[in-house]
Amino acid sequence: MSKSKRLMELMMAVNRKRKFTVKELAQEFGVSSRTILRDLQELSELGVPLYSEVGPHGGYQVLRERILPPIAFTEDEAVSIFFAVHALRHYASLPFESESSAALSKFYYYMSGDTRDRIDQMKNRVDFVTPERQISAPYLSILLDAAIQQKVLLIDYESRDKRTIHDIQPIGIYSRNGLWYCPAYSFHHQEVRTFRCDRMHSVAPSDMEALDLSHIHLENREVITRTDQEHIALYAELTRKGVKMYEAEPWPVLNMQTREDGSGWLEGKILTSDIPYFASFFIGLGHEVTIKEPSELLACIQSTLSELMDKYG
Amino acid sequence: MSKSKRLMELMMAVNRKRKFTVKELAQEFGVSSRTILRDLQELSELGVPLYSEVGPHGGYQVLRERILPPIAFTEDEAVSIFFAVHALRHYASLPFESESSAALSKFYYYMSGDTRDRIDQMKNRVDFVTPERQISAPYLSILLDAAIQQKVLLIDYESRDKRTIHDIQPIGIYSRNGLWYCPAYSFHHQEVRTFRCDRMHSVAPSDMEALDLSHIHLENREVITRTDQEHIALYAELTRKGVKMYEAEPWPVLNMQTREDGSGWLEGKILTSDIPYFASFFIGLGHEVTIKEPSELLACIQSTLSELMDKYG
DNA sequence: ATAATTATGACAATCCTTGTCACTATTATC
DNA sequence: GATAATAGTGACAAGGATTGTCATAATTAT
Numbered sequence: 164m165s166k167s168k169r170l171m172e173l174m175m176a177v178n179r180k181r182k183f184t185v186k187e188l189a190q191e192f193g194v195s196s197r198t199i200l201r202d203l204q205e206l207s208e209l210g211v212p213l214y215s216e217v218g219p220h221g222g223y224q225v226l227r228e229r230i231l232p233p234i235a236f237t238e239d240e241a242v243s244i245f246f247a248v249h250a251l252r253h254y255a256s257l258p259f260e261s262e263s264s265a266a267l268s269k270f271y272y273y274m275s276g277d278t279r280d281r282i283d284q285m286k287n288r289v290d291f292v293t294p295e296r297q298i299s300a301p302y303l304s305i306l307l308d309a310a311i312q313q314k315v316l317l318i319d320y321e322s323r324d325k326r327t328i329h330d331i332q333p334i335g336i337y338s339r340n341g342l343w344y345c346p347a348y349s350f351h352h353q354e355v356r357t358f359r360c361d362r363m364h365s366v367a368p369s370d371m372e373a374l375d376l377s378h379i380h381l382e383n384r385e386v387i388t389r390t391d392q393e394h395i396a397l398y399a400e401l402t403r404k405g406v407k408m409y410e411a412e413p414w415p416v417l418n419m420q421t422r423e424d425g426s427g428w429l430e431g432k433i434l435t436s437d438i439p440y441f442a443s444f445f446i447g448l449g450h451e452v453t454i455k456e457p458s459e460l461l462a463c464i465q466s467t468l469s470e471l472m473d474k475y476g
Numbered sequence: 477m478s479k480s481k482r483l484m485e486l487m488m489a490v491n492r493k494r495k496f497t498v499k500e501l502a503q504e505f506g507v508s509s510r511t512i513l514r515d516l517q518e519l520s521e522l523g524v525p526l527y528s529e530v531g532p533h534g535g536y537q538v539l540r541e542r543i544l545p546p547i548a549f550t551e552d553e554a555v556s557i558f559f560a561v562h563a564l565r566h567y568a569s570l571p572f573e574s575e576s577s578a579a580l581s582k583f584y585y586y587m588s589g590d591t592r593d594r595i596d597q598m599k600n601r602v603d604f605v606t607p608e609r610q611i612s613a614p615y616l617s618i619l620l621d622a623a624i625q626q627k628v629l630l631i632d633y634e635s636r637d638k639r640t641i642h643d644i645q646p647i648g649i650y651s652r653n654g655l656w657y658c659p660a661y662s663f664h665h666q667e668v669r670t671f672r673c674d675r676m677h678s679v680a681p682s683d684m685e686a687l688d689l690s691h692i693h694l695e696n697r698e699v700i701t702r703t704d705q706e707h708i709a710l711y712a713e714l715t716r717k718g719v720k721m722y723e724a725e726p727w728p729v730l731n732m733q734t735r736e737d738g739s740g741w742l743e744g745k746i747l748t749s750d751i752p753y754f755a756s757f758f759i760g761l762g763h764e765v766t767i768k769e770p771s772e773l774l775a776c777i778q779s780t781l782s783e784l785m786d787k788y789g
Numbered sequence: 790a791t792a793a794t795t796a797t798g799a800c801a802a803t804c805c806t807t808g809t810c811a812c813t814a815t816t817a818t819c
Numbered sequence: 820g821a822t823a824a825t826a827g828t829g830a831c832a833a834g835g836a837t838t839g840t841c842a843t844a845a846t847t848a849t
Contacts, residue, residue, distance in 0.1 A: 179589055181589070195809080205480065215827090216815090216816085216826080217814070217824085220816090236582070241579075244579055258602055259556045266549055266554075266556060288624055289648060289650065311597045335600065336602055342724060404636065447757065468785055471762060472782075479805085497793090497795090509839095529846090532792065533848065534795065534847075536795085796843100797843085799840100800840090802839090804836085816823100816825085817822100817823090818821105
């Protein structure tokens, strides 16, 4: 193997391992230790941040930065990466250390001139918008950490009507439409609930013993948690226009089906406690929706309407 | 300069240039042409996709892929890039050739083992959700292209109530809440309007002369276009609960201010044609909002309500 | 035709690379 | 304090790789 090839592979190897010894690499590459030492010095000169310690359990390490070996990206790939990261700028809070803008400028800086030109042209023409919020969610990384390490947290939470302090065991966090949510097992409610991260006034480690929820994560939490709660079937007809309106603002739990003529219907099971929200929602759809069931929803809509008539009458 | 170092720099050089000749590089690196030829062959063997043509105006080219030189990313940077690109998977349509999943796996593949472990742990614990849509928008790249190159397009568009064919000159495209929008100058309406990309039935190049709108882009379009349209002032009081409800679903044109006690108010200028939408929206907020002006909006809410009373009464 | 370009082969001079050996220095562990 | 594991340096000779030069071919736009 030629030296240059070995250097490239060496670069990948030291990236893969966090720690390694000269002897180890010498055997792996089938060259002498002396050669590896010389190679490592050369890598060092090329910018790979190597650090070494002598003595037993000593060895080499790659510091802070990890050098990615020459990755081949197509221009399109580079462009999509750029815009994906660029879209993160809309977020007031992120669960990472948020050095993504640093990453972005590095990426941008190393791109070939004409790819950069293309990006510059596109910069003001494409965007992934997320509503800009004043609200910040400072505890994202703590929550994420707890979810990964299966730890219990004590939170001071302000819900719609009251403020309580209780223990939760986070399952994960996700952002939707600019807000961060945290599905978590609530020891107080004895079930999985979703909390708004910006409504947490404080988050601290708790002494409580964690449950084994490692098999529950963001993708499957609904399947698992939606068993022992009060659900009720919903069925509603949509006009052609109603279909379009619903498409613009769908609810994850309601499944929409369309017919050939453009009309359609909604089916799904909803939480009884969510009925008031669905009531507002369907009122917004006006004549374009006709609710068949549940009757509880119809009743709720009627009472909401008559209250509103009093207000606006 | 050692050969390995030269190869690395050569790799960067051929990335920077799109096209180059052997002689050119030979002079730049101060070696003979023969050496450069040998080096290029070696680069080729290392995976750089080089292509050459003989004859005058011939020369070397780097194909499709651009090799990024060894970029140093910190672990945090790599992680944020990963999740930013990962979030794109929610989009049914993208304006790029959508090789982002390929880019992602490359990126993932080359990362060090423990960064990969960290990502694996986080994968099911963090997400940037965008509502999944069945609707696809196949014309995104054409629209984007037209916006960049300032071209006029003839579109077959289905709006809320009718289907028309007319000329537009796109300003850009953006996605919001899972749907793609295209602000564009409409020759038919003689003003800038925003179109839903999924409602375009066809998009084709038009023969019309393009206007000079190069100074208008996504960031400034509102400032410029909001001059000669029918606007009307809106002012509404929000209760404490109303403030929280509005935060979850804000409208870009309405500015919310809060008081110390948690209550607040909304101010802004709205399009008269949008009044029906605001009516539905404020009905959804129920008792938590009190509209002061415009009276047109109040009237619209009243008529909507009485219609609904007929339906649900 | 001509000039510009890539492409390939041969060869000798030279430069670089490699392994070996000898040695030093540091440090964790017994 | 001895020992073993580790990095680090220097010297040297053998062998291998690299380089420039030259010759020559092939292709193609002008």
